[in-house]
Amino acid sequence: MTLQVFNRMTRQKEEFKPLTEGQVKMYVCGPTVYDHAHIGHAKTYVSFDVINRYLRYSGYRVRYVQNITDVGHLLDTGEDRILKKAGALSLEPMEIVETYTRSYFEDMDALGVRRPNISPRASGHVPEQIKMAQALIEAGYAYATDEGDVYFDVHSWPEYGKLSGQRLEELEGGARVEVAEGKRHPADFALWRHAEPEHLMKWDSPWGVGFPGWHIECSAMATKYLGETFDIHGGGLENRFPHNECEIAQAEALSGKPFANYWLLTGSLTVDGVKMSKSLGNFITVKDAIKTYRPEAIRLFILSSHYSNPVDFSEAALVSAQKGWERLMGAVQLTRYALRDAPEGDAGSGFQVAIDEHRQQFIEAMDDDFNAPQALGVLQNFTREVNTLLNSGEEVGRETLEAIDAVYRELGGDVLGIVPDEISEAGVDAARQDGLIQLLIEMRAQARSEKNFALSDLIRDRLADLGVILEDRPDGTVYKLQ
């Protein structure tokens, strides 16, 4: 089977055929950098990271572009998110942008998200956006107002609304849509806005001093780096309307060609069944999440539901993901330890059948619209078989062990990003954890010998809270992890 993807534009699964053989050009809407990234961002960007990784594993050369929105993304109140934050903290807008751009990459690096090939900033592409707005005016798809604003005329482009399936009559039916001065139709959207004198981020334009609308940055930067038509456009489903819809209108009205051939959008993330929001106090940043859970466990949690589906973040789900990851790593460590002094040769080569079968099943799952949860399931089944083999007492030669390790490195590591390359990282952590627990066991024994039972009980109870259960036996104390 070849790669099939669910195209949100056509609403069906299609065979993936890139424009240029062997190459994939992919654009994903990036973050607006006015705050730290939250776990909803993690869901979107880990999902596209795995798509990027799998395309590369499949032999494609990928040019992955993901923008940084540092101007123009307004709140419903009409305030610029970045300016509002800059005002509140008495900082330059570009200090806010720099702080949170760095923070974003720091978090994505920590989560093992490979950096896009190009991360263009909207503020660095204002001339391109002005040029596009000008071209749209010349072609009759946009108009400038006396105020110095430029709007896209949605009635001039009949396909407006095709991605989200919205109809103009429905959009304009409600009286909720505010009609700005000089705007011809309620659903027309801004390509350029005039800036009031106190506005901090502004540029000269043919329509006076102002700043670009949010949507035009993606059309301008995607076409600049990927061409008028490229292969995959991605992003979060919540941005399908109006953002993606406006991107399409701007780009396609101008070029007369499809903007992207495949639209892949990720489902949203809720926390304990509720949409995440600061006012509800259930807003979880990536930085907070990685204090509690291993990044690989967070990835595994995200990948355990299909990228296009919603996922619910809860402590129970994360604890379960962490345990799943530990089980997987248990087998990886067992394999790599066995490799240290493995006998030469192909003893245990009968296992090659299982290796080939699981690798094939993994590829079939990923070829089916990047079905990571199914691929994870294959890796878990494989792990059960590996444990059985390595605990059987049967001699397993270097060649077989290397073939097992290669499955973990390539499928678990290169593609899913949940198996570290070096055993040292996980191995050192496990060894350190074991050493610390042994130290506490010794301290508890010492406390007991001094009849300090308050302290010895405290050590036992606090360890139990952490899932480390002590068991006193005639020959000493042992522990097990819950």
Ligand SMILES: [Zn+2]
């Ligand atoms: Zn975008």
